[in-house]
Amino acid sequence: MTQQSEQFLTNAENKVFDQEHRRKLSFNISQYDKKVTEGKNQFDDLELAKQRASNIKWRSAEEMEKYLTEFELNFSKRGGKVIWAQDAEECISEINQVMKRVNARMVVKSKSMTTEEVHLNAALEKEGIESVETDLGEYIVQLRNEPPYHIVTPAMHLSKEDVAKTFNEKFSLPLESTPQEITAYVRKKLREKYQQAEVGITGANFIIADIGGIAVTENEGNALLSVAFPKVHIVIAGIEKIIPSLTDLDLFWTLLATHGTGQNVTVYNSIMTGPRQPDETDGPEEMYVILLDNGRTNLLSKQNQRQALSCIRCGACLNGCPIYKGIGGHAYGSTYSGPIGSVITPHYNGMKEFKHLSYASSLCGKCTEVCPVKIDLHKLLLYNRHESVEEGFTGKSEKWIYTFWKKAMLKRSLMNKGGAKAKNFILQNFFRKNWGERRELPKVADKSFNELWKERMKN
Numbered sequence: 001m002t003q004q005s006e007q008f009l010t011n012a013e014n015k016v017f018d019q020e021h022r023r024k025l026s027f028n029i030s031q032y033d034k035k036v037t038e039g040k041n042q043f044d045d046l047e048l049a050k051q052r053a054s055n056i057k058w059r060s061a062e063e064m065e066k067y068l069t070e071f072e073l074n075f076s077k078r079g080g081k082v083i084w085a086q087d088a089e090e091c092i093s094e095i096n097q098v099m100k101r102v103n104a105r106m107v108v109k110s111k112s113m114t115t116e117e118v119h120l121n122a123a124l125e126k127e128g129i130e131s132v133e134t135d136l137g138e139y140i141v142q143l144r145n146e147p148p149y150h151i152v153t154p155a156m157h158l159s160k161e162d163v164a165k166t167f168n169e170k171f172s173l174p175l176e177s178t179p180q181e182i183t184a185y186v187r188k189k190l191r192e193k194y195q196q197a198e199v200g201i202t203g204a205n206f207i208i209a210d211i212g213g214i215a216v217t218e219n220e221g222n223a224l225l226s227v228a229f230p231k232v233h234i235v236i237a238g239i240e241k242i243i244p245s246l247t248d249l250d251l252f253w254t255l256l257a258t259h260g261t262g263q264n265v266t267v268y269n270s271i272m273t274g275p276r277q278p279d280e281t282d283g284p285e286e287m288y289v290i291l292l293d294n295g296r297t298n299l300l301s302k303q304n305q306r307q308a309l310s311c312i313r314c315g316a317c318l319n320g321c322p323i324y325k326g327i328g329g330h331a332y333g334s335t336y337s338g339p340i341g342s343v344i345t346p347h348y349n350g351m352k353e354f355k356h357l358s359y360a361s362s363l364c365g366k367c368t369e370v371c372p373v374k375i376d377l378h379k380l381l382l383y384n385r386h387e388s389v390e391e392g393f394t395g396k397s398e399k400w401i402y403t404f405w406k407k408a409m410l411k412r413s414l415m416n417k418g419g420a421k422a423k424n425f426i427l428q429n430f431f432r433k434n435w436g437e438r439r440e441l442p443k444v445a446d447k448s449f450n451e452l453w454k455e456r457m458k459n
Contacts, residue, residue: 001395004333005356011331012360021157025328028156029319035262036316042254042264053251054374057310060242061300067209067242068291074212075289078274083290088118091292095120095201095234096127098288102232104129104198108190110216110223111135112203113151113313114236114292117335117348120201131201132193134222136186143170149329151336152260152315157328190222200226200284204237205312206252207289210245213273214289217256217266224270233275233284239291240300240309246271252312255372259314295348304383308343310373317367317377323360332357339367339377346384352393358384401430412450420444 015021043049060067072082085091098104107124109115109131121142124131133142137154141147143166148154155163160179167173167182177185202223206215214235216223227233243252249269257263276283300306318324318338329337334345334354342357358381367377388394408414423444435441447455 002353002356004353008331008333008356008360011333012327015327015331021328022326024157024159024162025325028153029325032153032262032319036258036319037262039258039262039264042258049251049255050372050374053255053312053372054310056243056248056251057312057373058307060244061240061306061309064239064242064300067244068207068239070209071207071212071242072291074210075274076212078212078277080212080274080287080289083288085290085292085294087294088292091118091236091290091294092120092123094288094290095236096123098232098234099124099127099129099199102198102286104232106130106132106193106197107199107201108132108134108193108197108226108230109138109200110202110218110226111138111154112201112236113148113335114203114238115201116148117238117294118236118292120236132190132197134190134193134220134226135218136183136220136222139186139190140166143167147330147335149337150315150318151313151338151340157330190225194225194229197226197230199232199234200230201234201236202226204235204241204289205256206249207237207242207291208246208249208271209242211271211273213246213271215249215253216270216272217253217268218270219261219263219267221268224268227270227272227284228282231285233272233287235272235287235289236292237289239293239296240311256312256314259316259370259372295344299344299347302347302383302387305343305347305380305387307375308340308347308377308380310375311340311344312373314372316370316372320366320370322362322364322366327360332360339381340375343377343380343384346388351384351388351391355384355388355393358382358388397430416448416451420446 040046075082083094085094107129109120111133115121121131133139135154138148140155140158140163141149150156163179163182164173164175164177167177167185168175171185173182173185202216204214205217208215214237253265253269257266272287275285275287296309299309315338317340318329321339324338332338332341334341334349334357336345339361342360345357346354361378361381363378363381365378368375368379371377427441427444432441
């Protein structure tokens with residue numbers, strides 16, 4: 001068992017028995033479920049929309065190199081610069097070079113899971129650069145020195161009382177501060193940061209090949225302000241975010257809004273195609289797009305699991321997953337949690353260290369059912385499990401146990417040997433740890449059905 005898997009079991013156990021944590025999570029997800037049910041009403045044929053989106057993302061993955069090259073060509077024509085980063089280290093190195101050249105001391109950053117993936121905030125702080133999260137949820141968890149809890153809703157694990165307590169401790173706001181009062185305080189504070197920052201950093205919901213554009217969708221306007229004030233704009237986006245055409249957004253924006261927050265469409269949807277042009281009055285003087293691999297081509301090379309690259313980061317699979325509802329986002333110990341995180345993390349960060357996440361599933365299929373781009377998530381978890389065994393990431397004792405079990409199951413005479421007493425001994429002594437301390441182990445009957453049937457026929 002790896003250190004990561006041991007930590008996961010510890011974290012999961014602590015959270016699943018924390019009743020207050022589960023109460024908050026259950027309430028917040030129930031509010032989400034209500035809104036999503038309403039949002040889906042905008043589609044005359046939701047299944048058809050999902051199938052079309054799935055087809056587009058499949059085509060994007062199959063011809064990823066072509067579409068990324070097309071994007072780079074079109075984006076560069078308008079004065080933008082594309083940087084290809086093989087891993088997190090290269091990504092951070094390129095960003096630091098830009099920071100040093102413009103003598104940046106402060107960065108304003110909109111919500112981006114990709115920047116969390118490369119641990120951008122920590123890297124900037126190491127260089128003496130202040131990095132300020134401008135999404136309200138991200139800002140809250142940054143104040144608490146916590147990673148995002150959820151792909152879409154970073155502070156889903158907190159109640160309004162928790163947030164008020166945080167602002168009381170950090171800024172001496174009254175403990176009885178309302179969400180409206182806290183939001184107004186953050187709004188004023190961040191307005192100053194936007195004006196002071198030399199660089200704005202965003203992620204990208206979609207990379208659009210045919211126009212060389214970046215699409216960003218949000219509800220607070222903080223991404224727009226992160227781009228409008230600073231002189232330099234840096235986009236960090238995974239290569240899987242590519243889509244062929246601007247016209248595809250008509251489908252993806254509505255699916256993302258509905259499955260992410262239950263809206264018909266999010267409040268702010270922006271498309272950026274490069275730095276400020278001579279005839280334009282606002283926008284950054286320089287714009288960079290860092291196209292991040294960081295394990296994505298490894299996943300792309302897997303014929304079965306590459307489908308996971310279709311994910312549009314709506315978070316629907318997390319909200320539907322019974323495991324996530326029990327243990328929450330932080331227990332996973334990875335940037336991406338829930339079913340999609342369990343599928344992609346072993347390919348991004350190493351199968352040996354993170355294979356255990358693919359076993360953190362009931363395989364109920366709810367994640368596949370709710371996915372807006374029809375990813376067979378529960379099947380991909382099984383493919384990951386198979387791959388981990390094929391690559392030899394199982395212990396010797398486990399191999400011996402299942403080798404013996406397989407032989408016994410394939411031969412009736414071996415199955416009947418030893419009797420119930422021996423079988424129960426094996427279950428109690430070799431399977432208890434895997435089965436779990438709080439589960440009651442099954443008890444083998446004194447006689448098998450085969451033996452009972454023979455007796456009946458004989459009599």
